[in-house]
Amino acid sequence: MDKQTAPFAQNLQFLTQTAESVAALCAELKINRQQYNKYLSGKHVPSRRNIALIARFFSVSEKDFFIDPARFRRIYENSNRLISRAIQGSFLLKEHAVRLQASSGEFRSFLGVYARYQVSSIYTNTVLRSILRLYEKDGFIFYYYLERFRSLDNPNSVAFSFKYHGVCNFVDGKVFLVDVETRQQNELTFAVLTPIARLPQRLMFGLATGVAADVFREPFSTRVALTMLSTGSLRPGHLRLASSLQPDDPSIPEEVRLYLGLTREECGRMLRGTG
Incomplete structure (x- = not known):
């Protein structure tokens, strides 16, 4: 050395x-x-x-x-x-931190790696499958997920990608996710999900809100679905699944397809607005 x-x-x-x-x-x-x-x-x-x-x-x-x-x-x-010190000095932040820790025990059975599906806010008529990992550290439930968009000119290459890191809160049977995009560092996203422990597959369905990473930078809200891939750590094979997909892609689970409202002619609904 x-x-x-x-x-x-x-x-x-x-x-x-x-x-x-x-x-x-x-x-x-x-x-x-x-x-x-x-x-x-x-x-x-x-x-x-x-x-x-x-x-x-x-x-x-x-x-x-x-x-x-x-x-x-x-x-x-x-x-x-x-x-x-800022957290300790703020009653509201400290109370929130205590609640985050208290909720972690109820949610441990859902820790693992998920495929996260939503209608893309950037590409039209496209489903975005990102890879999300929920994990516990120091009594809190954290997560991160990776988005990758295929090039429109060359589907075998990645045009751009985004990475989000956030914290999870489990309240009254609902999962609340808040994260920040850490590559461009210009966006927060939010999601509220209902977990379904129907073995052998764990699913979550809900709504996600964020800001589209296009030239208009419009706020949007859309349905989102999570399907568990495995427990434990993220593996390279998981990351290869992150991609933008056509609505009729056979790898999209049927329950996800129904929840997002995917058909051969339409790619689900998304609420957009600047007001």
Whole structure:
């Protein structure tokens, strides 16, 4: 470990402790776990592309990875401490945090990886299948999901993608999801879902609200459906399922098709508006 790799490795170790797991982190970053372990040990420094990916994931500056580890820890620990102090000082925020923790126990049977379906707010006559992971950490239920849109010119390539991170609350049999888009950092989305524990498949149906990522940036609301793919961690095979689909795509489950209102002629309904 030389003078360049030592600070990077120590700072990465500090940040990695805050992740759900190294396996889930590597799956989302699409970085081989053995390679990531070499970054942690200081045997290798990532390429500029991978440094950018890791920095974006943890919301840190790329150049800060190479500063003195003690200074790095002070900067990012102080940031977390200020947030924690703000929550402790606000009765409403503190009460909400307590409720979030209290609801986690009731919802553990629904933790896992889901296919998330909705009518696309960007492409017309298109269904968007994203991949969502619900997991527990420090007594809270968190989630993240990835959207990928196929290129209109080349369906075998991805035109653009979005990633959302959020927190889940389970109240009176309903699932409330609130998240932020972490790549463009210009949107919050909200969803209210009703879980259905009809074994062997776990389903959720509800409504989602957000802002379309097109030139008009219109608010929208549409039906959304979740089907559980597996328990446990996200795997590379799950990520390959994230895509934009035609309404008659045979991989869309029939219950999802009925709930979204998909037919061969129509791709469900979406409420849009700027007012």
